[in-house]
Amino acid sequence: MTIPTDDELATLGAAFETFARRYKLADALGPEKPLNELDKQTLLYIAEHPRCGPTDVARFLAVANTTISSATDRLVKQGLLGRHRPEGDRRAVALQLTADGEARARAYIAAHYELYRRMLGPLSPTERTSFIALITKIVHHED
């Protein structure tokens, strides 16, 4: 493999910094008070993994179990999440979003999509396809 030049790396780094700074979710979606980052990630994970347990979330987000316990507490308190004891294993807890929680998750996803649209805006359709292909290639590579 040829080695990227320092120049290339510097350009990429500068681009990423601006990227991260500019394309930030404006989390003032409505009258509801915004969730902190962990709670948002938790909400989104549960949206995609209904009836998962706190430990699954903790592993995925790489935080302590007790931290997820706090996060789910906050989400329950805000009426976005329900905790249920499944029949099979009564030690466990199955997390599931309420209707409000689902709506909130959908709103976040919509906001993400809007962000992606803005990102892709400056690119032509060909460039867009190319960009998506390249980043997908980067991500799909195991290392």
Added chain:
Amino acid sequence: MTIPTDDELATLGAAFETFARRYKLADALGPEKPLNELDKQTLLYIAEHPRCGPTDVARFLAVANTTISSATDRLVKQGLLGRHRPEGDRRAVALQLTADGEARARAYIAAHYELYRRMLGPLSPTERTSFIALITKIVHHED
């Protein structure tokens, strides 16, 4: 402007999520205790803007002034940063990294570069150039 398809957006979103999760700085650089995110950003900003003031940092990082006050306190306490009263305006404070601070900043930058190298690894030289050009185009666009 043609509109990106939902499919494209979904692919891009999935890629970004994996991207953010995978390419995360392992901040265990050495025997020193790792800096928290804000302190790291502060360190890097000061590295690039020597003799800047706390308010500059606060504006750039979009946090309260007192928060930067705490962050610089921590950095000073760890011997990475010095505060000086400039002659011109004695209300102000000029922030400047110590030798240790500079070394630490260089280490972070090196770690970033290493990360970028790993990212670009799966791409051919042509693809690499293309990717960097595309992301630069996205970022340079005013919207």
Added chain:
DNA sequence: ATTGAATAATCCGAACTTCGACATACTTCC
């Protein structure tokens, strides 16, 4: 069947972080 280890989740308290209100020191502008 019983007991002991393993597992899922939570409670509790310590440490840390962020930030708003207020305070302090200095500068600038009449």
Added chain:
DNA sequence: GGAAGTATGTCGAAGTTCGGATTATTCAAT
């Protein structure tokens, strides 16, 4: 000289994360 404005810091309240104990349940092995 004094009022108003600017740069920064102090202090305390509120919120967050996490390790260590605790509770409840399941599993495994006798």
